[in-house]
Structures are given as C-alpha cells and as structure tokens.
Amino acid sequence: MSIEALGISKRFGDFVALEGVNLTVPSGQLTALLGPSGGGKSTLLRIIGGLEYADAGEVRIDGVTATDLPAQRRNVGFVFQHYAAFKHLSVYRNVAFGLEVRKRPKAEIRTRVHELLELVHLEQFADRLPAQLSGGQRQRMALARALAVEPKVLLLDEPFGALDAKVRQELRDWLRRLHDQVHVTTVFVTHDQDEALEVSDEIVVINHGRIEQVGTPDELYDQPANDFVMGFLGPVTEFDGRLVRPHDLELSNEPTDGAVRAKIERLQRVGFQARVELAIPDDAPWAQLSRGQADALGLEPGGFVWVRPPR
Ligand SMILES: Nc1ncnc2c1ncn2[C@@H]1O[C@H](COP(=O)(O)OP(=O)(O)OP(=O)(O)O)[C@@H](O)[C@H]1O
Numbered sequence: 001m002s003i004e005a006l007g008i009s010k011r012f013g014d015f016v017a018l019e020g021v022n023l024t025v026p027s028g029q030l031t032a033l034l035g036p037s038g039g040g041k042s043t044l045l046r047i048i049g050g051l052e053y054a055d056a057g058e059v060r061i062d063g064v065t066a067t068d069l070p071a072q073r074r075n076v077g078f079v080f081q082h083y084a085a086f087k088h089l090s091v092y093r094n095v096a097f098g099l100e101v102r103k104r105p106k107a108e109i110r111t112r113v114h115e116l117l118e119l120v121h122l123e124q125f126a127d128r129l130p131a132q133l134s135g136g137q138r139q140r141m142a143l144a145r146a147l148a149v150e151p152k153v154l155l156l157d158e159p160f161g162a163l164d165a166k167v168r169q170e171l172r173d174w175l176r177r178l179h180d181q182v183h184v185t186t187v188f189v190t191h192d193q194d195e196a197l198e199v200s201d202e203i204v205v206i207n208h209g210r211i212e213q214v215g216t217p218d219e220l221y222d223q224p225a226n227d228f229v230m231g232f233l234g235p236v237t238e239f240d241g242r243l244v245r246p247h248d249l250e251l252s253n254e255p256t257d258g259a260v261r262a263k264i265e266r267l268q269r270v271g272f273q274a275r276v277e278l279a280i281p282d283d284a285p286w287a288q289l290s291r292g293q294a295d296a297l298g299l300e301p302g303g304f305v306w307v308r309p310p311r
Pocket residue numbers: 012015017035036037038039040041042043044189191
C-alpha cells in the first residue's frame with residue numbers, strides 16, 4: 001500500500017512546520033524520516049496518519065485520497081516513543097485489544113495473538129502485565145498490537161528513542177528482520193542517522209519543514225545533494241575549504257601528488273579506529289583511519305604527515 005503526500009504545508013500560528021512537502025512511499029517499503037529536532041518529521045507522520053490535518057495538500061493511501069479521513073478510518077498502525085499500553089491488561093489482552101473491539105471470533109483472536117507474540121518473540125510473556133516487561137519488550141508488544149488489526153501502513157515515531165544504546169541496536173536489527181517478514185509499508189521517524197542508515201530501504205531527510213533529499217542509504221551517503229545532507233549523514237571535516245569525509249583523507253609518510261604537509265596535533269584511539277587531528281595552513285581537518293593504519297604510519301602527536309584530499 002503506497003503512501004503519497006502531495007504539496008503538504010502546515011503552520012502552527014506563524015511558525016511554518018512544513019512547506020510544500022511532496023513524498024511518495026512505495027508499497028512494502030521501510031522508509032525513514034530523518035532530520036534534526038524540530039524539522040517537521042513528526043508533523044508529517046501525524047498528517048499521514050490523520051492525527052493532524054495539513055493546511056494545504058493531499059494525502060493518499062493506496063491511491064485513495066485520505067486527506068479528510070480521521071485516523072481510525074485510515075487503517076494505520078501507530079507506535080510512539082512512549083507507548084500507552086493498558087496497564088491493567090496482560091500482554092495478551094493488550095495485543096488482542098483491537099481485535100476484540102472489532103468483535104472478531106474468539107478462536108481467531110487466539111490464533112492471531114499467538115502468531116503475533118511469536119513474531120515479536122514475546123510468547124513466554126503473554127500473561128505478564130506491561131509493567132513487568134523491559135522497555136524493549138514493551139516496544140515489541142506495541143508493534144504486535146499495532147500489527148494485530150492488519151494495518152495498511154505502519155507509522156513509527158521514534159519507537160526506540162527512550163531505550164539505551166544496546167537495546168536500540170537490537171531492536172533495529174529486529175525491526176529490519178520483522179519488516180522483511182511482514183512487508184507492511186512502514187514510515188519510521190528518527191533523528192539518529194545510524195538507525196536510518198541501518199534499517200531503511202529509503203531515507204527522507206527533512207530540515208526546516210522541507211525535504212532536503214530522498215534516496216537509499218548508499219545514495220545519500222555517497223552522493224549527498226548538499227552540505228547539510230552530507231553533514232547529517234556521516235562525519236565531515238573541512239579540507240581546503242570544502243567538506244570531505246574524514247575517512248576519505250589519505251595519509252602518507254611520503255609527499256604524493258596533491259598532498260599537503262600537515263602537523264599531527266592529536267591522536268585519539270577509539271576502539272579499532274584512530275582519529276587524527278591535523279593542522280594545515282588555514283584549516284584543521286581530522287582524518288579517520290583504522291588503528292592498524294595509524295600504527296603502520298607510525299603517527300605521533302607533534303610529528304608530520306602528508307595528507308591528500310579525495311578526488
Ligand atoms: N501542536 C503544535 N503546536 C505548536 N507548534 C508545534 C505543534 N506541533 C509541532 N510544533 C512545532 O513544529 C515544529 C516541528 O515539530 P515536529 O515534532 O514535527 O519536529 P520533529 O522533526 O519531529 O522533531 P523532534 O525530533 O524533536 O520530534 C517544531 O518546532 C514544533 O515545536
């Protein structure tokens with residue numbers, strides 16, 4: 001089920017939250033809305049879901065105009081950062097809720113809920129209360145609950161935002177695998193570029209209420225449309241007045257074609273990587289290399305090295 005947002009604009013008082021946004025999310029795809037805080041990602045997601053109405057523009061879901069439909073008639077599933085579970089209901093009942101409301105037969109509900117709990121790896125927790133789950137388990141329950149009523153599209157607003165780094169990483173991998181199994185068209189808001197790069201088929205970079213670029217993770221990383229996208233999707237440093245990726249700077253002990261002599265100001269080792277802070281006339285770029293490369297070059301603070309920008 002594809003999603004289209006056509007010419008979407010939204011103001012809050014004088015503040016322009018979205019300005020003429022056009023976006024097409026193909027059926028079955030996992031798309032990330034990525035950008036800095038306040039850029040308009042959540043507003044766009046909420047307009048697609050019918051939790052907010054645009055001042056101008058049109059929303060189509062599966063080719064059908066949904067612009068004026070309320071959320072409950074758009075057949076969308078939502079998951080938010082802080083998930084509002086029914087605290088007094090078991091995990092099973094929480095997942096079953098939407099099906100019970102729709103008065104599905106008991107046997108069908110039982111089968112469906114067990115399938116979903118298996119899908120999100122929570123079968124053994126069916127009888128627990130939400131408060132007896134970890135944060136990551138609760139978000140998985142939220143996903144199962146959103147999927148229960150077989151939504152046409154799934155809208156996730158920073159679903160892992162409140163969790164610690166390790167659990168986030170696990171849930172990212174898990175969401176990717178889940179999506180490969182379920183194939184429901186999914187839009188996912190995040191301000192975390194690693195999360196977007198790892199999980200999504202396509203990324204929409206949003207800043208100041210406008211789309212800066214849409215592309216696959218590789219396209220955005222390798223061919224950013226502008227300095228903003230380049231800076232937002234990976235590390236950057238300035239060399240000779242232009243932005244480059246620090247791992248694209250070539251370091252050598254010998255002068256090579258186009259290389260500049262640089263002083264090594266600082267050498268910092270983080271895990272398997274080394275960060276080399278350099279000084280050249282008018283610039284202070286930094287280079288990123290593996291520890292092995294740094295050791296092989298014999299880099300030392302106070303020493304000199306030849307640096308060549310990427311072509
Ligand atoms: N109901 C509202 N009333 C007034 N201003 C709002 C409202 N909702 C959002 N805004 C403003 O619109 C802008 C865009 O908000 P939005 O939540 O879409 O950004 P975001 O990119 O999702 O950022 P974040 O990652 O911080 O949630 C923000 O400046 C926000 O303060």
